[in-house]
Amino acid sequence: MGWDTRENLDSVLQGRGGIAICNDRSLSPEDLPVALLDWDELGKRFLGICGKENPKHYTRFEKAGILSVYEALKNSSADPADPECTLILSTTKGNVELLDHPDGFDKGRLHLWKSAQVIADFFGIKNTPVVVSNACVSGVAAMLIGRQMISSGPCKYAIVLGVDLLSRFIVSGFQSFLSLSKQACRPFDSERDGLSLGEAAACVILSRLSGGVELLSGSNISGPSRTGEGLLLAIRSTLGGQEIPKLISAHGTATPYNDEMESIAINRAGLSEVPLNSLKGYFGHTLGAAGIVESIINLEAMKQGLFPATRGFSTLGVSRKINVSNETRTGNPDTLLKIASGFGGCNAAALFKLLPWS
Amino acid sequence: MELINNVRIAGGQVHVRGEALFSLAEKDFRSFGRSLYKYLGISYAKFYKMSALSQLGFLASEILLKDHESSGLDPGEVSLVFANSSSSLHSDVIYQESLENKPSPALFVYTLPNIVIGEICIRNGFRGEGVFFIQENFDKEFIFDHAEELISSGRSTLCLAGWLEMDMEGDYLADLSLLI
């Protein structure tokens, strides 16, 4: 879909999705719609930035993470060497593929904190990285942790990075759940039949200084429920006494269960009329990166007065009314509610506000 | 913020606020866990389906919450803040091995560390804030600071916080505290 925010946003606005049928048998015994990164290109780009470092000392996961942070730092005044700069890594499985093929790496590299340290060391970030592993809400949770660290200090910059890659481990697991779609996923659609997995690395840099977007509030609730109770609580806790958000970036994985549960929670929260989208039809479900990828794309689109279409959606297939569309919408909304749900009954919500000068 | 209880489970021994509660010279966690479960007189069939990490967290939380009634609280008032070093690697290894035959959904479901939070919430009906961190070593200050923030901001009244480690070799350590 792209190697920086602009490229990814352009792809989305032009309706180009990254999900394609993959017939790599090392990934899956059957053909599968997935959104994979271009690893040849990634390798070349990493070579271009790694300087004296030997690329062989970095796993695929770490390379993707490093490239993303590198890109984010290019457009930021944040100094990674600042003693008040911390890396926050959001991931579900990190280097799990090393269980299948170690590729010369020590099994210590399977530890998520180790990968985080490798990435932090690349940039000379002095503080011990924080690692959040909370299933598919990790991305949103990590941004909220960053926000909290900055507001309670001493933390000037929080580099929040979300990365997850696909491997036989992950793909086979979702296959055993019978939760994968046969074609590119169709969020909230009546014909939806499951999710499409994707890989991504995404980075936002939070700081105490004013940027273009403010992260106002958020909540990370654990509470398994079939009726979206946990998600509803997260939404209510996040919105508190605030106004209704102008836009919603839904989780919208396109499984029959998730989308239905999400529509119930959105409805009960009184947000049925709020324009909503799911970006998983473009990127697939990128697990630990999802919350960050989807927030970034929607926020950047908002700066241009746009709200991306829900790729894959055609006819409403959930029991509650929600305001979803397969067309790009225009306007000047300034607040975005990002929501996510994950295995283990976790739910997260974060409220963003575009600042006038962005 | 006040610490009102603490449980430590490691090397076949269980201590509550420093006092010995139970011990069993048993190297294998599964056997130890089963014995502790029976000793505590719990009846919760789902226990047997849980991963080792989830069983560890479940047992630690049962001990932690015993005699400290959380039932008077709104379910949204109880939060869980956990950390470990190995994430769900103990279960991941087992799942990876199952790929030789048929991938097992019951094994895959435990290949995320936060599932233990879900299990404790289901057991107790909790619906509050929950987060799982991965740290090289137990950074108690960080975890307790996070718990403190949840409590002082009013987002939580009671917090289960601490370390739940089940490494790839099956060595385990639970150090959970109950904070208000």
Next chain:
Amino acid sequence: MDELIEKLKVELIEQLNLEDMEPGEIEATAPLFGDGMGLDSIDALEIIVLLEKEYDIKISDPREGKDIMYSVASLAEFIESKRS
């Protein structure tokens, strides 16, 4: 058919980790899910794995499994129907 039902009971206990349960305790016609034996959606997926592993029957839509898995007896009936 009775033999298959008894065989299934043993297999279910093993596949689903139903500790401390004896085949004799499982009623052939009692509901497996909900109030019956209290199995959940992950158990349903494990039963699908069992059907493929032991009986070479592939179910790709979990919703298809709902009626088939009502009880041990209905599961046995389904397997029998696939054999003939």
